[in-house]
Amino acid sequence: MDNKIYKSEEEFLKDYDSNQFEKLSMTADTLIFSVASEETGNYRKLSEKKFSVLLVKRDNYPFKDKWCLPGGFVGIEETIDAAAKRILKTETNLQDIYMEQLYTFGDINRDPRMRIVSVSYIALVDKNRLKDHLSKNASWFEMNILEDDKEIQVTFDNHYENFSIVIEKKLKNPTSDRYEYVVKKNTQLAFDHAKVIVCGIARLKNKIAYTDIVFNMMPKYFTLGELQQVYEVILGKELLDPAFRRMIQTKVKKTEKVQTGGGHRPSVLFQYQPKK
Amino acid sequence: MDNKIYKSEEEFLKDYDSNQFEKLSMTADTLIFSVASEETGNYRKLSEKKFSVLLVKRDNYPFKDKWCLPGGFVGIEETIDAAAKRILKTETNLQDIYMEQLYTFGDINRDPRMRIVSVSYIALVDKNRLKDHLSKNASWFEMNILEDDKEIQVTFDNHYENFSIVIEKKLKNPTSDRYEYVVKKNTQLAFDHAKVIVCGIARLKNKIAYTDIVFNMMPKYFTLGELQQVYEVILGKELLDPAFRRMIQTKVKKTEKVQTGGGHRPSVLFQYQPKK
């Protein structure tokens, strides 16, 4: 850097060489999560809820024919949030969807082409809102998650293909809840997206406990049974009905509508009610 | 992008033009938090704990003579984490300090020179570990935080200068806990660092409730009174002794040592004990 003395910020900026530091490329990658209903065949049984993520098949190198998260480069005149929204629109044709920044992944060789830093986002959608607006290479994968202290296993299934990943978790520091993820098995996911997915699942699990973000995955009207299933499939464990209903009653409002036809007592439809 | 068909990833990569997308600059900015003890004058009274942040006076444009967070450009061959560590070492001469990524700020005009995306980090240090290793322009500022639903006010004081900022909080979405911060008053902090500080304070407040990260700000041996004060100054509220001791007993281990000389009953010194 030169040592010229400037008298004002204007003068300094006019003279500033924006290329004196090396620049790098940035992408926004989006974890689009949803919960889908799978019919069971038995007219009496409830449809099973499946926790799903949207993946895109790469039709170019690198990682040609592998699956990856919807993503794209951040433009020089575009905020990162705007890039993430643009990508969501491109892949799902949806706007006004819940999104939040997840984490920024900056390993040097995470992309074989060159140094690319990825800012990841989580998006939550109600699957009823999108039927066939998906882009050509995009596909919903149902996930099954098996987790203990040391390892996470996720299996992905889109009814044509299925595969699984195994990720080892290591606490970065005994005082915190931050994990370092080490990919032990992954054949089908491009880049470091296996880690991104696992990181996003952890965030979502955490946040449904102390926020209302689940409702972004629900239709306007829903039964408490359905809502409970969504919690259960994300948390990966069953909940007790009375405890669940006690917890949820502050967040929802009963409607006059009921849902019948299930071969059992009709259930009341509820709506989300944000607390003031 | 050209449409040449490649037969392999190797062939593709050899041909790849890494400059086809616009690149941008990235910095890592670090919130270095600590809790300092301020003597009270009265030999009997405990020293007051002050929640502090390390700021650096800019000696160059832009924002010449304003205060900012320690930060620097991320090198093209350097991970973002490594950049953050390098910056911490430069400013405090400390290594092996607790750090975690906070958030990535990517507004287009957050830096008047050019498009710079900032990945912010939180670092927590025990102030006893650094006495006079600070870099020339760095200074610890004690913070006083006043917060309600809508607004955060922080005053900064380093015993020579003091100033305050006012930030409005707006929930981005009723279902979540994400805020948009709008700077209402700020005369002394450079860039968007007022927002970054407020964002970091919020994260810290949150995380001390469900992790053990406070212990990164404590010396090896401490009294429960001191520890409670640290919690209180970060949370901005008083805690009840019996409840605090019940909560903390699973995290600490009593030692044989006691601290005397305070004109009152001596207190037992404790150590952090991570749970297995």
Place this chain on the structure above:
DNA sequence: CTAATAGTGTCTATTAGACAGTATGTT
């Protein structure tokens, strides 16, 4: 003795877990 902090006992209020029970639709 006094001021100040250290540390404990215990009552109460709130919340979470568990289980058993009742209600009601469709075939």
Place this chain on the structure above:
DNA sequence: AACATACTGTCTAATAGACACTATTAG
């Protein structure tokens, strides 16, 4: 009638809040 889910009542366990009390030292 039987199955499957909807929904509730209530006991218990665990946790958090509140307050009062005892302990101990330097000056």
